[in-house]
Amino acid sequence: MKRTLFTTPQDAETAFYDAFEKSDLDAMMGVWADDDDIVCVHPGGPRLTGTEQVREAWRQIFAGGQTLRFRLRHQQSINGMTIVVHTVYEQITAAGEARARQPVIATNVYMRTENGWRMVVHHASPAPATPETEGKRAPKTLH
Numbered sequence: 306m307k308r309t310l311f312t313t314p315q316d317a318e319t320a321f322y323d324a325f326e327k328s329d330l331d332a333m334m335g336v337w338a339d340d341d342d343i344v345c346v347h348p349g350g351p352r353l354t355g356t357e358q359v360r361e362a363w364r365q366i367f368a369g370g371q372t373l374r375f376r377l378r379h380q381q382s383i384n385g386m387t388i389v390v391h392t393v394y395e396q397i398t399a400a401g402e403a404r405a406r407q408p409v410i411a412t413n414v415y416m417r418t419e420n421g422w423r424m425v426v427h428h429a430s431p432a433p434a435t436p437e438t439e440g441k442r443a444p445k446t447l448h
Contacts, residue, residue, distance in 0.1 A: 308335050311422040314382075314389040314415035321413065321424060322375050328367035334360055338416060338423035346428040348409055372400035378408075387417045394432060408432040 311317040317336050324332035334356070337343055341355040345362060353362050376396040383390040395409040414426035 308420055310420065311336070314384075314391065314422045317415050317422045317424055318391060318413055321427075322377070326372070326374060328370075328372070330360070330364055330367055333363050333367075336424050338418055338425050339420075340425065342425070344426045344428070346430070348429050348431055374398045374400075389415045389422070391415070395429065 309320065311320060320332065321336045324330075324336060337356065337359060339356060343354065343356060343359055345353045345359045347353075347362065347366070350362070353359050374397070376398075378394040378396060380391060380393045382392075391411075391413045393411050393413070395411050397406045397409060398404075399406070408431075409429050410432045411427065411429040413424060415422045416425045
């Protein structure tokens with residue numbers, strides 16, 4: 306299988322959400338680095354590591370047959386020479402649903418490889434507050 310060369314992290318992110326919306330497993334895995342150190346956490350799910358676990362999780366999600374649409378909001382980036390971190394609010398709507406679901410906060414990490422930019426981490430969790438409150442300071446909490 307010929308892999309697409311993503312020349313920017315944004316190109317890889319666009320391809321990630323496009324593959325997600327189309328339930329295209331090959332395109333989805335084409336975004337990911339071919340590495341046993343990749344990590345994926347779906348909302349409420351366990352930490353998945355390595356290409357086999359990540360592929361199987363996406364296969365199961367896509368087998369559910371839901372058509373999802375994503376609108377990304379409030380993207381923030383941390384840019385390095387070989388690593389880029391994007392955090393976004395995902396507004397997700399499923400086909401046949403009139404309203405968007407509860408927002409999800411996703412952290413997507415991309416690494417520059419010899420094969421272009423590739424995803425190495427996707428961590429998504431339900432958003433505890435609406436994006437409109439993001440600018441307000443939350444109380445400090447030790448983690």
